[in-house]
Amino acid sequence: MNYAGKGASAAETELDRAGLLALSALALLIGGLAGIVGAAYRAALASADRFRGVVIGWAQGEGLLGFVAVVAICAAAAFIAAWMVRRLSPHASGSGIPHVEAVLHGLVPPASFILLPVKFIGGVLAIGSGLALGREGPSVQIGAVIGHLVGVGSGRNWSDCRALLAAGAGAGLATAFNAPMAGAVFVLEELVQKFEHRTALAALAASSTAMATVHFILGDSPELKVPPIDYPEPAIGPLFFILGAALGFLGIFYNWLLFRTLALYDSFARTPVELRAAATGALVGVLAWFAPALVGGGENITQAALMGSQDIFILPFVLMLRFGLGSASYAAGTPGGLFAPMLTLGALAGLFFGVVCGLLLPGLEIQPQAFAVVGMTALFTSAVRAPLTGMVLVTEMTGSAVLLLPMLAACFTAMLAPTVLRCAPIYESLRERLLRR
Known part of the structure; x- marks a missing residue:
């Protein structure tokens, strides 16, 4: 019997335990x-x-x-x-x-x-x-x-x-x-x-x-406040699959637009990056003058969407504006992330989808805010390809777990579209771009 080996193994285990x-x-x-x-x-x-x-x-x-x-x-x-x-x-x-x-x-x-x-x-x-x-x-x-x-x-x-x-x-x-x-x-x-x-x-x-x-x-409170949301009835379930598929393609467009905007800014390589950032800041300043609620990270817009306070006729314009503003802001070369603006877009798109479904299907008890919450997860999943992170993140941010099953359904179809079309996750593409520079 190899007692020396046993002693060495025990010592290594103790060392590993101490290191852990x-x-x-x-x-x-x-x-x-x-x-x-x-x-x-x-x-x-x-x-x-x-x-x-x-x-x-x-x-x-x-x-x-x-x-x-x-x-x-x-x-x-x-x-x-x-x-x-x-x-x-x-x-x-x-x-x-x-x-x-x-x-x-x-x-x-x-x-x-x-x-x-x-x-x-x-x-x-x-x-x-x-x-x-x-x-x-x-x-x-x-x-x-x-x-x-x-x-x-x-x-x-x-x-x-x-x-x-x-x-x-x-x-x-x-x-x-x-x-x-x-x-x-x-x-x-x-x-x-x-x-x-x-x-x-x-x-x-x-x-x-x-x-x-x-x-x-x-202090301790959820990042976002949502009104009481009932568990969706079974007849509404298929709508979450459709929402996920729609946001799957929207996520593909989001990634495409971001990289097209980055390429556009790169085409002005002879212009100092500071001047490009200043030009973007100036455009944001113009927008802030006329519509101060539409600039910034978007947390206020997300909160408004979750409360269902956005007008259906204004929603598409706000959505398009934030798409362009987010891409231009990121391309400016200043510090700042993509999560919060992306969640804002998902909430706006989900809310719009929910409102339209409510108008087209008056026999169903549809809460548009539920689609706004699920939309945040679906767009995040499509663009980032990290469904578990998206579901846990939005659940913790809203303090509500009642929509986990609809989130799961929407994330499935949201992830399916970019995967089948072989569209790379956004951070993988950004990492490759970083390594090429």
Whole structure:
């Protein structure tokens, strides 16, 4: 009997157990740090939105001078955000999720500390100026930087640093949307795209302490409020399959439009990126002057859609406007994500579908708000190809689980269309674009 072998095995098991406990402790620390930074980022964005509203309210009483002031402020904020990215941290451009994925796949080196302040300040300037960008992209990349720095600083090997980086990214998503489970699922389904026990443990730990920290600082409530929604009757069930298929094709169009817009901006390569961002900011400033509720990340529009307060005759125009505004904002090269604007589009499209179905099928008790909630999940699934993340994210954001089965049906058909047509998921395409640059 090989007692030496047994002893070595036991020692290795004990060492692995100690390493797992150390990894878990570090993940808890990373979650707390990501929660503090994430809460500060959300508070800064809320202040920036309020400031924009105050400025626009003042400017609309000042005539032409006020109009010029709004356009100039929005252009200047976008200019500074793009300048910070170009001069200090090019990887801070856009969502940041493609870069995090590239790091986790070993294709590019991790970002340095400088990305954190660039992403934070640049994101506040860009989103605060009214660009249609989401706060989750910066939060994810900031969390990833925190995770990597803590891993390196504690002397962990690359395998553990990779797990901590992914956990920090998940914690960032959790803080952005008050969705801790979605943060953990996002790590496994989208970032690493496989189930790894150590990564899963680290992601759960980081997301839990991140949300505990955010709740302590900002309070505990769902991200979105929805009216009471009844469980849909069986006769309505097929409509969710149809909604998913429709949004499957809409997601294909969303990805196509985004990359066409990126190519268009790239065609002006001789023009400094700061000027391109300023031009986009100026256009957003013009829109903000006439329709201030239609600019920014879109959380207010999503909330209005979930309450069913959008006019059916206005909905298609708002939807088209936000499609174009979101693509142009992302192509500007400033920090900002895609999740929040995408969820806004899904809510608007779902609400429109539900209202039309209610008019065409008056015999059914249709709640358009239910289709708005499911639409958020379906469009996300079509574009990102991460149905579990989408379902968990929207369920946590709305605080309602009654629509899980309709979500499942819609996600099935929403994922079927782009998969059959071989349209690549948006973050995979963005990652490939990043590696070509």
